[in-house]
Structures are given as C-alpha cells and as structure tokens.
Amino acid sequence: GAGVSQSPSNKVTEKGKDVELRCDPISGHTALYWYRQRLGQGLEFLIYFQGNSAPDKSGLPSDRFSAERTGESVSTLTIQRTQQEDSAVYLCASSLERGADTQYFGPGTRLTVL
C-alpha cells in the first residue's frame, strides 16, 4: 500500500516568508509525528498528533511553528517568518498507534531559507 507522502519535496524560500509543509500519513494510522533533521544531526521531535489532537507540542522550537491535522489524515506544518536556522529536512511519520510503536517515515521536505 501507499506509504507516507510529503510535499513539496524541496522548498526554497526567502527569510521572513511563511511556508506550509504537507504530510499524508498511511491510511488508518491514528498517530502522526513531525521531526526536524538538521545537517549532521539526529532527528529532533517537533509535535505528535493522536487523531486530530496534538497532545504533545513540546518540541516546537518557537511560536513561529504550528501544525494542524484534519480528518485524522493530512497534516500541515506551518513556519511563519522563516529564519535561516529553520533550514532543515522536515520529516513526517505515522504509526498505527501512539508512541513506541513502529513509525513509518515519509521522504521529507528539504527546506532552504535564503
């Protein structure tokens, strides 16, 4: 079946602009996660959704970052007033249930802020 998909695959933007990153999880997966992967660093947790609710937003680095999920499916990560330090690969993952269960990752969106 289809895996996790993300769009766009690449995004180049100017400092100060807003960007939206999209994630389509595996159908039927109730849990959805966003991670950030900076060059040479491990994956950094951003936010977790259970259904359409986000019980854990502890990883969001600033109030410029927000995310939503609708229909227990698609999720959008929005970064407002982008900064150069936001440049990274943003990875989305989904799992059948919460937490330590197997997480399946999408290919990521490579964001470059000029």
Place this chain on the structure above:
Amino acid sequence: QKEVEQDPGPLSVPEGAIVSLNCTYSNSAFQYFMWYRQYSRKGPELLMYTYSSGNKEDGRFTAQVDKSSKYISLFIRDSQPSDSATYLCAMSWTGANNLFFGTGTRLTVIP
C-alpha cells in the same frame, strides 16, 4: 549530555566486511530500541526493532541491546555496497509520544 549518543563516523569498509554500529544512552526508561536506515535524500526506514535486552537476528543484520550498560549495537555481516547509508539508532518507552534518535552513522561499503 544528549540522551542518545552515536558516533557520526563516517565509516568506510570493504565489501564483505563485518560492520559494527553502536549507540549509548542515558535514560534507563528506554525499553524499545530500533535501528533505521536512511539513504541519501530519503526518509528513514525501520531495519530492526528490539524490546528490552537481548539479541535479534534478521538475515545479515543482528541487533544487540545491553540495558545494564545502556549500550546497543547493530552488526552487519557480509556487507554490500547497497548497505551504504546512514544508520540511525532510536529508542523509546511505553507511552512515550516520540522516538529519541542518535545523530546517525554514515556507512560506505566499498566494492
């Protein structure tokens, strides 16, 4: 101190070699241990999943967990050029909301 430490490498080995990849961690609450493989410009894919201490083997891959030492390993036997990728260790506990990742080790297998 990071919760999960992993030598970033890079590591280069000849084809057919045995590869050993390792991570250490500080949080004794971790119960689940995973290894992900990430090819260039792709998302991580799950390679091995182990619960608690012990060994798990899958083909050429063996995962070991030593909770007493807070140390996990991934062994790759008869390494192939197609094994060239970044290997990420990850871990978590029951009820956690996310996985905790190492920085990844970049492996190159030379034909």
